[in-house]
Amino acid sequence: MNIIAIDIGNTNIRIGLFLDGEEQFIRSIGGDSPETIAQCLVEAWEQVPVAVASRQAQRDGVIVISSVKPVWTQMVETLAEQRLGEKCLVIGRDIPLP
Structure with a gap:
């Protein structure tokens, strides 16, 4: 499974890329840096195979x-939609908590 996992905290946003279940990278970015976040999302999405x-x-x-x-x-949802044309799944809203 190929996943871009995003953990949004109070001060930072961590973005991790996992391809076939293997961690490729995890980056921590200040939440007040939307352009850096967008660049990281694009970089990660380009590595996900077609x-x-x-x-x-x-x-x-x-x-x-x-x-x-x-x-x-x-x-982040807006950035993903605008830059990648993709919708995000949000835990607790789109993915139920156990």
Whole structure:
């Protein structure tokens, strides 16, 4: 499974890329740096492989967010939509908690 995992805290946003379950990188970025966050998301998404059966070059991955700061969650979701054309799954909203 290919995942961009995003952990939004009160001061930093951590972005991790996992390809086939293997950690590729984890970066910590200040939440007040939307352009740096966007660049990191683009860099990560470009490494996610295109799905084998995709006729429209859809990438075979998901973006998942856990967050304690709704304002930054909205910012990251907007960046992902604008820069990547992708929707994020938010834990507790789109993915139920156990």
